[in-house]
Amino acid sequence: MATEQGSEPAETAREGTGPRPAGAAAGATGGATVQIVDHALLVLKAIAEADRPRGVRELSRDLMISKSSTQRILASLERVGLAVLEEHSRKYVIGPAALTLAWKHAANSDLVGAAAEATTRIAAVTGETACVSTVVDGRRVTVFEAESSQPLRLITGVGRPYSLFSGATGRVLLSMLPEAEAERLVRAREQEGPDAAHQEITARIAAARERGYALSRGEWINGGCGVAVPIGVQGSITAALSIYGPEARLSDQRMTDLVPALVSAAGQIAVRWRQPA
Secondary structure, three states: OEEOOOOOOOOOOOOOOOOOOOOOOOOOOOOOOOHHHHHHHHHHHHHHHOOOOEOHHHHHHHHOOOHHHHHHHHHHHHHOOOEEEOOOOOOEEEOOHHHHHHHHHHHHOHHHHHHHHHHHHHHHHHOOEEEEEEEEOOEEEEEEEEOOOOOOOEEOOOOOEEEOOOOHHHHHHHHHOOHHHHHHHHHHHHHHOOOOOHHHHHHHHHHHHHHOOEEEEOOOOOOEEEEEEEEEEEOOEEEEEEEEEEOOOOOHHHHHHHHHHHHHHHHHHHHHOOOOO
């Protein structure tokens, strides 16, 4: 969110053997995946989600992929424009070809197409940034954003991942997931650090589910506030509509007063997204 960061793993004998790297999963039908493809996608995701250039050694360590395989993957990604090697740091950042993938997703996304008109209208009516977010790999990601026209405003940035456990949007998205999946994510969060007790997190998720909305104040950035409502679930996609702005303009009372307008807009998006309002 913005206003105007060892030892080398041993090479496996051949692709398809050895321990599965962190984050790798079985295929959609439950069968085994192709390890080299898993590795390449993990490397691509790691450099895309990083807020700084990533080096071969740290990627190898963090993803549990051998250094030689990591280097070859990065060379392939660089060749097709999905990664760029910085001259001064000799580390990698996401490449310009990723913009084409992002643009194609936005152009072909049913959710983005359904959300654009209503979300833009909410931003104009409230004077605050409005966005539609979904869950990607256990994080919340904005897929469409209409920025506030105010000189002082908050933006999330389309495609940038954030924690599900900070902010109103994350709580609403968690509240729409199957309870077993939400519980799994909460348990995984606990392993990363004792920021909040399990009971407190689950209680806040339950409150968002019961009320049908959530508020946040100063959770992801000092002085930043937000209110979010659910849009719905279609297939594997869970979506929420939110507005964000500075606390000088968004008191708890004003955010609560805006909930009916957000719910109405979310209903319009849901209908266009072929969901019941």
